[in-house]
Amino acid sequence: MKAVIYERYGSADVLTLQDIAKPVPKNDEVLIRIHATSVTPGDWRMRKADPFLARLFNGLFKPKRVKVLGFELAGVIEEVGKDVKSFKPGDAVFAFCGLRFGGYAEYQCLRESAVIALKPTNMTFEQAATVPLGSLTALSFLRRGKIAAGQKVLIYGASGSVGTFAVQLAKHFGTEVTTVCSTSNIDLVKSLGADKTVDYLKEDFTALDVKFDIIFDAVGKTKKAIAQKLLKPNGRYVSVNGQAKPTKQDLTFIKELIEADKLTSVIDRTYSLDDIQNAHRYVEQFRKRGNVSVRVATE
Structure with missing residues (x-):
């Protein structure tokens, strides 16, 4: 599968689109075919190891734990593990990946218990991917x-x-x-x-x-x-300098507000996955309004 990888810390130039192995879901996981993701300050800060504490999490001299960034995503479940009960293949979902990251790829596996919910019916994948x-x-x-x-x-x-x-x-x-x-x-x-x-x-x-x-x-x-x-x-x-601990129930609450037309996502710009470097450069300027979405697959 295609994924944006980074092997060293630095500018947006370190992000490269490569072919890597497609993940296989464990018994308690779902495999999501990603349609869209986003670029957030957390993504570019992890890429640059700014603050320095990011290195303690992801490797002192180079990225080790996380090499595919992307805090959030929206897509369609392609496969589920044998113990998964609340999702099925074909479900359109959106999710907060947290420190697992992984949105900058064609596929990602997440646990059924992760912060994942059915996608709001009144949003496109690109809109939904910028919400969590x-x-x-x-x-x-x-x-x-x-x-x-x-x-x-x-x-x-x-x-x-x-x-x-x-x-x-x-x-x-x-x-x-x-x-x-x-x-x-x-x-x-x-x-x-x-x-x-x-x-x-x-x-x-x-x-x-x-x-x-x-x-x-x-x-x-x-x-x-x-x-x-x-x-x-x-x-x-x-x-926001503090720490938030979102739950699956919180994302379901957000979904309900969106479907009731009480909440929407402001999208400044949309980029394609192969233009992820420019997306990072733009977000890093601190000038975006709302969110920046990234198209991974056509809907």
Whole structure:
């Protein structure tokens, strides 16, 4: 099968399309023929070993544990192990691969117990492939902030993958949402439901004369000490610099919101698998709006 491999850390040039062995599912696994995947900051950071701690996970001098990147995917189940009960061949699914990665290939095996669910019926594979990481991260941290109806929520970095999902989820939970983003993204976040916007190019959000129940840094660029003065006495600050632990149930919840037209994925650009280097270069510029999808197979 075709897969994008990297044998050393470095720039996008280290990514090469090669032929490797097609995986065989174990008794508790499903084999997915991948139609689409995405490029996330986690992918290019693992490729560059940035931060350095990535080397402790994947090999000090060169990649060993993970050589095929891709945090998330969407595709069709081609084969199931003999112990698999909840999926069957032909099922269209989407999944969060986590630190197993593997989305940059024509096939991937995942355990039945992994964060995998039937694909939303109202999304293409390319749309669905960009949903798991961003939406599950946003959901996890909003819940950590104890989100509840009637609250005031500020989302810093609202135009990225996590941010665009966070705006929609916060509105679903019945909150008043204030977003912080650049001038060019104000219309986007408003279209997703933002009640108020702050253009960080023209205004310092920390000077706002309002208190929030939750401040969510969706890009990991603020500090709690800076945001603290905008929090209510029992308010909570949460940041993507923490660790999210999504579950299969969470992805099913996201699927239901999508099918109810309460959640969508913003896709900035779509690339083909053989153009993965340029996809990485673009995402690494920190300029993407929402998500970048990668077409692996034709639907």
